[in-house]
Amino acid sequence: MNGLQLLVFVLLVSVAGFSGCRSAEAIMADYEANVLVGKFAEAAIEPTEKADEDGKDALFWQLHAAAAERLAGNNDEAVRRFDLAEDLFIDFEHRSKAVDTTASMMTGDYILPYAGEGQDRVFTCLYKAIDFGVLGKPAAVRTELNRAMLHQQNWRAERSAEIAAADAKLERDARSYAQSNGARQPIGSNAASTVSRAFGDASFSAAIRTNAGFDTARDGRLDLIADDDFTNAYLVRVNETFRRYVGDSGSKPHDMVTVFVEDGMCPKREEWRIDLPTVLIPWVNRYVQYAGMALPKLVYRNAAVTAYSVSGAGTCYPMVEIQDVDRLVKTEFDVYFRGALTREIIRAVARAGVQIALGAVRDNVSDDNTRLALTLVQLGTAAYSFATTDADIRSWTALPKKVYMLDLPRPADGAVTVTCGLEQIRLNVQSGNTMVFVRKTSSAAPSVVKMFTLPN
Amino acid sequence: MKKLIRGLAAVAVVTVAGCTTPTHRYAEGEARATVAGFSEFDINDVTDRAIAALVSSGRMTPRAGAVRAVVVADDVIADTTCRGSEATGLADTLGISIRERLSASGKVDVFNERAAQGAKVQIVPQYRLRGRLTERNLRTDDNDYQREYNLNLTLIELETGLETWQKRIHVGKLIDKKLLMN
Numbered sequence: 001m002n003g004l005q006l007l008v009f010v011l012l013v014s015v016a017g018f019s020g021c022r023s024a025e026a027i028m029a030d031y032e033a034n035v036l037v038g039k040f041a042e043a044a045i046e047p048t049e050k051a052d053e054d055g056k057d058a059l060f061w062q063l064h065a066a067a068a069e070r071l072a073g074n075n076d077e078a079v080r081r082f083d084l085a086e087d088l089f090i091d092f093e094h095r096s097k098a099v100d101t102t103a104s105m106m107t108g109d110y111i112l113p114y115a116g117e118g119q120d121r122v123f124t125c126l127y128k129a130i131d132f133g134v135l136g137k138p139a140a141v142r143t144e145l146n147r148a149m150l151h152q153q154n155w156r157a158e159r160s161a162e163i164a165a166a167d168a169k170l171e172r173d174a175r176s177y178a179q180s181n182g183a184r185q186p187i188g189s190n191a192a193s194t195v196s197r198a199f200g201d202a203s204f205s206a207a208i209r210t211n212a213g214f215d216t217a218r219d220g221r222l223d224l225i226a227d228d229d230f231t232n233a234y235l236v237r238v239n240e241t242f243r244r245y246v247g248d249s250g251s252k253p254h255d256m257v258t259v260f261v262e263d264g265m266c267p268k269r270e271e272w273r274i275d276l277p278t279v280l281i282p283w284v285n286r287y288v289q290y291a292g293m294a295l296p297k298l299v300y301r302n303a304a305v306t307a308y309s310v311s312g313a314g315t316c317y318p319m320v321e322i323q324d325v326d327r328l329v330k331t332e333f334d335v336y337f338r339g340a341l342t343r344e345i346i347r348a349v350a351r352a353g354v355q356i357a358l359g360a361v362r363d364n365v366s367d368d369n370t371r372l373a374l375t376l377v378q379l380g381t382a383a384y385s386f387a388t389t390d391a392d393i394r395s396w397t398a399l400p401k402k403v404y405m406l407d408l409p410r411p412a413d414g415a416v417t418v419t420c421g422l423e424q425i426r427l428n429v430q431s432g433n434t435m436v437f438v439r440k441t442s443s444a445a446p447s448v449v450k451m452f453t454l455p456n
Numbered sequence: 457m458k459k460l461i462r463g464l465a466a467v468a469v470v471t472v473a474g475c476t477t478p479t480h481r482y483a484e485g486e487a488r489a490t491v492a493g494f495s496e497f498d499i500n501d502v503t504d505r506a507i508a509a510l511v512s513s514g515r516m517t518p519r520a521g522a523v524r525a526v527v528v529a530d531d532v533i534a535d536t537t538c539r540g541s542e543a544t545g546l547a548d549t550l551g552i553s554i555r556e557r558l559s560a561s562g563k564v565d566v567f568n569e570r571a572a573q574g575a576k577v578q579i580v581p582q583y584r585l586r587g588r589l590t591e592r593n594l595r596t597d598d599n600d601y602q603r604e605y606n607l608n609l610t611l612i613e614l615e616t617g618l619e620t621w622q623k624r625i626h627v628g629k630l631i632d633k634k635l636l637m638n
Contacts, residue, residue: 079540079541083539083541086539086637089637090637090638093634093637094634121637128540129540132540137540137543137544139533139534139540139543139544139546139547140540140541140543140544141540142533142534142535142543143534143535143536143537143538143539143540143542143543144539144540144543146535146536146537146591147537147539147540147637150537150593150636150637151637154636157595161599248533248535
């Protein structure tokens with residue numbers, strides 16, 4: 001290895017080392033491992049510490065800490081952390097988008113603060129409602145369900161506003177980045193046409209479909225999403241049941257029991273990589289050393305149990321699936337992914353433009369030392385691009401995979417049994433109208449039961 | 457030049473310091489800034505209007521030989537989008553405000569069902585006053601929101617089950633979309 005090659009090697013290793021730190025991954029790996037075996041109190045420890053650091057991912061950590069605390073039975077602490085999470089959601093709505101600097105143009109979505117998805121807000125309020133019920137505060141259950149329903153109703157409008165703001169910012173950042181780096185303008189007259197050309201590349205679109213399950217022609221378009229695709233039927237049923245049991249919707253029933261079971265874990269995100277279509281990069285082999293992109297994909301988890309039933313007074317009733325949460329998450333992921341893919345294409349094109357500009361300047365320089373310096377800068381730019389090309393794989397992974405439900409009259413002796421695979425949960429249901437919530441994260445984890453009774 | 461820089465720095469400090477709100481009390485009943493939620497001012501306003509209307513309606517008549525009517529006044533149901541941590545307090549405060557104004561009218565004795573269980577003198581209430589505070593959020597043309605609160609009150613004659621009086625008290629607010637879910 002000669003001196004130049006050694007210098008390039010050291011540069012690449014240094015850049016990769018400084019910008020490749022992913023300790024959050026290790027924390028989440030431990031979190032998941034604990035949640036999947038039912039060690040919820042242990043799972044809460046590290047996310048709680050990270051949440052209290054109040055960094056850019058405070059919301060991400062608060063959601064995970066709160067989810068673990070509620071499963072550990074610390075309802076007061078869970079409610080408190082969910083309230084803190086809501087404060088952060090609101091902060092993100094109020095903050096000036098100018099805070100998200102052009103630095104995100106140069107690096108990736110992952111350096112931006114975690115702002116959460118629509119269903120994050122819906123489930124935050126829903127879980128608060130359930131925990132307030134367990135704490136004996138029906139007034140709070142009602143208003144938190146109202147908040148969840150309002151988030152649900154505004155889902156499409158809120159996503160539309162987010163996308164419009166992100167698109168406008170992308171145009172500005174791409175232009176600003178290219179100008180500040182002396183690069184050629186992004187290929188095409190604007191960002192939209194550049195992305196359109198990328199989507200028009202058949203092999204590129206096929207790779208996106210294969211790896212991310214995303215159809216560039218159709219998926220993630222708000223105008224094509226059906227209401228059922230983003231409506232949280234679990235929330236709707238909990239709200240209807242509560243209203244019925246407190247008499248908000250007419251006469252109250254007597255001595256009814258409604259059981260909800262949250263099964264398994266929702267999909268999580270993992271990174272995969274793909275190169276930019278060469279049609280977008282002139283001189284790709286001459287000047288551009290790296291023009292790749294890192295994108296997230298959903299990884300689906302197994303159900304904990306494939307069927308649930310409830311028994312009472314000698315009769316066994318199979319529970320009915322009311323919500324495929326995987327589908328809700330996929331809908332939101334597709335909306336996010338369309339924007340993420342657009343941003344990654346523009347980033348990669350902009351970075352390639354910088355490499356091209358450096359290479360073109362170098363070719364017009366006669367002095368050997370200057371040519372060497374420009375070569376090193378060009379290689380360094382490529383190395384930096386490689387090292388900082390990371391997908392944003394943050395998402396609230398503690399949500400369930402599916403939700404099941406059953407209504408039944410309260411048996412005279414109050415004895416109700418919920419069967420979750422090999423596990424049987426025996427409940428002593430008091431007189432009144434009772435709502436039962438069971439969480440079964442995996443086949444190995446014991447179920448967590450939350451229950452509250454509203455007076456007849 | 458140095459003086460200019462110091463001067464500009466001083467102006468910057470004063471400007472930044474002037475943006476913070478010093479902690480201070482405001483007088484009871486004093487209308488502070490209008491807020492998107494249901495404030496103390498709103499509570500006092502709606503309960504004043506509601507009880508004034510109820511008392512002037514003449515629908516609460518005392519039993520023969522009694523000076524005042526006996527009414528059970530439930531806590532108001534807060535059917536809004538306030539935080540759960542505030543909901544119980546809002547319901548309680550509305551209920552207390554209603555009971556306070558009923559008593560102050562001189563026409564009503566407020567009946568406490570829980571306390572009555574251990575009472576030596578048994579009194580049977582004549583009426584029950586029920587209330588619900590509802591909220592609707594309607595998007596305006598410029599994507600902000602028109603928030604409509606309604607305090608809906610119903611007076612029930614316990615002997616017959618008849619609803620002898622109903623009243624809806626309205627409070628409307630225009631709010632920025634960013635304040636919708638505070």
